[in-house]
Amino acid sequence: MVFSRCIVAGGHGAEVSLLGPLCVTPIRQKSGIGSALVREGLAREKADGSSACVVLGDPGYYGRFGFEAGHRITPPYPLPAGWSAAWQGLSLQGADNVPDGQLEVPWPWRQEAYWSA
Numbered sequence: 001m002v003f004s005r006c007i008v009a010g011g012h013g014a015e016v017s018l019l020g021p022l023c024v025t026p027i028r029q030k031s032g033i034g035s036a037l038v039r040e041g042l043a044r045e046k047a048d049g050s051s052a053c054v055v056l057g058d059p060g061y062y063g064r065f066g067f068e069a070g071h072r073i074t075p076p077y078p079l080p081a082g083w084s085a086a087w088q089g090l091s092l093q094g095a096d097n098v099p100d101g102q103l104e105v106p107w108p109w110r111q112e113a114y115w116s117a
């Protein structure tokens, strides 16, 4: 599991966490490891001052942690049609502190193909 610290264009330097990739080895799946990793990771990102966490993933999984589509942070690249429900966010310091704008990702994530396949 990886959290990458990002900023939001026009967000006055507010930091946001990008969650992913997240993976549990197949023989250990469905034993609570993924949920424990996400919950502990979110708690650490919150304690470190991140204003929100965003993820591109299955809403059927991330919804259980409170992630929702339709938040104010837009993805760094246009997503394919039909993926809007997969782009989800969760406020960590209160909804009023979530910046409004486009996510600026660190260089490893600046490859448009990662956001379209």
Ligand SMILES: CC(C)(COP(=O)(O)OP(=O)(O)OC[C@H]1O[C@@H](n2cnc3c(N)ncnc32)[C@H](O)[C@@H]1OP(=O)(O)O)[C@@H](O)C(=O)NCCC(=O)NCCS
Binding pocket: 022, 023, 024, 025, 028, 029, 030, 031, 032, 033, 034, 035, 036, 056, 057, 058, 059, 060, 061
């Ligand atoms: C997704 C993943 C990290 C979950 O890890 P895990 O340790 O198995 O998760 P947990 O044990 O905490 O939770 C298992 C629950 O999540 C559900 N789940 C797993 N993947 C899901 C998905 N893509 N959509 C909806 N639910 C999913 C399981 O059905 C199970 O449901 P239940 O609690 O009702 O039985 C793991 O399945 C995985 O590594 N998958 C392959 C990589 C991947 O898809 N990563 C996410 C990319 S967005």
